[in-house]
Amino acid sequence: MSYDDAIEALSTDALKFVKDDFVVGLGSGRAATAFVKSLSSFIKIKNYNIKGVPTSLQIKLIAEKGGIPLAEADQVDHIDVVFDGADQIDSQRFVIKGGGGALLRENMLFNLAKKVIVMADKSKFVKNFTRTVPVEVHPQARNLVTNEIKKLGGKAELRSIDRGYPFFTENGNIILDCNFGVIKNPKMLSQKIKQVTGVIESGIFIKKPDVIYRAKAGGKFDIV
Missing domain, CATH: 3.30.70.260 (ACT domain)
Structure with a gap:
């Protein structure tokens, strides 16, 4: 089992933060993609009425394929919870994002959201930021x-x-x-x-996540 297995597992666990009638921010990248796929199945099973707000065309297409109703950021006045990945997370819980180029829309959703959930594998955690x-x-x-x-x-x-x-x-x-x-x-x-x-x-995102999932080797994860 690998980090990919852990990402799949934590994506399923993170669904506990989604409630009926929520507006859900959909981040970009590997972890966010896994979450969107899990969310698609989840809302069908639960018969939830949710609205997704994508941060990129990539995620928009995946969400549309999964049957998730969508809106743009300028069509909502709040986001109940946003789920996103990270390029690095430091010991102060600040996050660097933008490796995929969607940083503006991702940061907009961070600041619109009542709750921010970040998901990343163990290699992304550092004492101090070192990446570009x-x-x-x-x-x-x-x-x-x-x-x-x-x-x-x-x-x-x-x-x-x-x-x-x-x-x-x-x-x-x-x-x-x-x-x-x-x-x-x-x-x-x-x-x-x-x-x-x-x-x-x-x-560099100044608003700190409320919950951070850390994927580990062997298909395991924890919350830090």
Whole structure:
């Protein structure tokens, strides 16, 4: 049994946070995909009337295929609970997201939600953040933001896809993956990044999860 088995198991366990008539935020990535598939079966068995709010086209298509009724974030005034994955989680329970490029919509749902549930495998947990921070940026602000990131002690690299073409988010923006080394004060860094003109969103999420699932080897998981 592997981390994938643990992700499947915790996705099923996390369904206990879903109640009838809930508005449910649907995050992006591997763990969120597993949860959406579990949710699809769950609401049919329970005959629940829920509404899902997807953070990406990928998740929207999976949810539609599973028969989950959907709404956009601007069509709801709250989210009862959001389920999402993480790229890294530090000892202060801050989260880095944006590896898939959906950080703006994911952070919107984090802040709309009454309860935030994060699901990640054991390898994503660290004392201090060490990975690059995705920063969503208006295309015309690339040079400006790159220079400002340097002043903050970081090195920004434009995210690219095949043949060197820039990666564009579903919002039409670019992503700068910013290396700051070891990050000991993520809240302050995120605030400084978001003050830069041209920055749309920072991949350091300031709102901390209410519940964090940790997938382990052997198909096991715990809540931290």
